[in-house]
Amino acid sequence: METVIVEKYSKEYQDEVIDLILTIQRSEFNIPISKEDQPDLSDIPNFYQSGGGNFWIAIYEQQIVGTIALIAIGNQQGALRKMFVKADYRGKGHNIAKLLLLQLTSWASEHNIREIYLGTTEKFVAAHRFYEKNNFVQIAKEVLPDAFPIMKVDTRFYKTRL
Known part of the structure; x- marks a missing residue:
């Protein structure tokens, strides 16, 4: 049985990453969102992999099966994005x-990020349960850091301390 490999994103995976994310957003959850609504997906290295952040992919049997990203927003804080x-x-x-x-x-801790x-x-809903099981607590939008990048579709917010 093959194992899952989690590695840093590289440009060769761009189309597969975009396809995975859009398929989940649109087909599974009926969120009316396009690639154009998410310019970060066309420029992952500059959007996520600079300024203290990063983007990872999970690979299983030579296909991308998951993504997650972190944006450093200053003040030892980060924003978790693109978890699919x-x-x-x-x-x-x-x-x-x-x-x-x-x-x-792990990466955030190594890079002195203390809150995500x-x-x-x-x-x-399943994501809410996952985050809560993994030490995230729901918070009000009003207590988010000023630098937190709120997306139009975001209506529920979480925080954890490392």
Whole structure:
């Protein structure tokens, strides 16, 4: 049985990453969002992999099955973004989400980020449970750091301390 590999994003994976994220957003959750609505996806190195952040992909059997990103927002704080796992690879069987989150939190700790915030939609109920099981607590939008990049679709917010 192959193991899941979590590695830093590189340009060769751009089309596959965009396809994975858009498919989950549009087909699975009916969120009316396009590639053009997410310019970060066309410029991952500059958007996520500079200024203290990073972007990781989970690979299983030569295909991308998950993504996660971190933006450093200053003041020892970071924003978790673009956490997506292909439907067939969610849950305890493969532990993709857990592996991606461990990679992100480990990297954040090494880079002196002490708090991580995230925004999500009400539709991602399983994601809410996952974050809560992994020490994220729901917070009000009003207590987010000023530098936190709120997305239009975000209606629910979480925070954890490392």
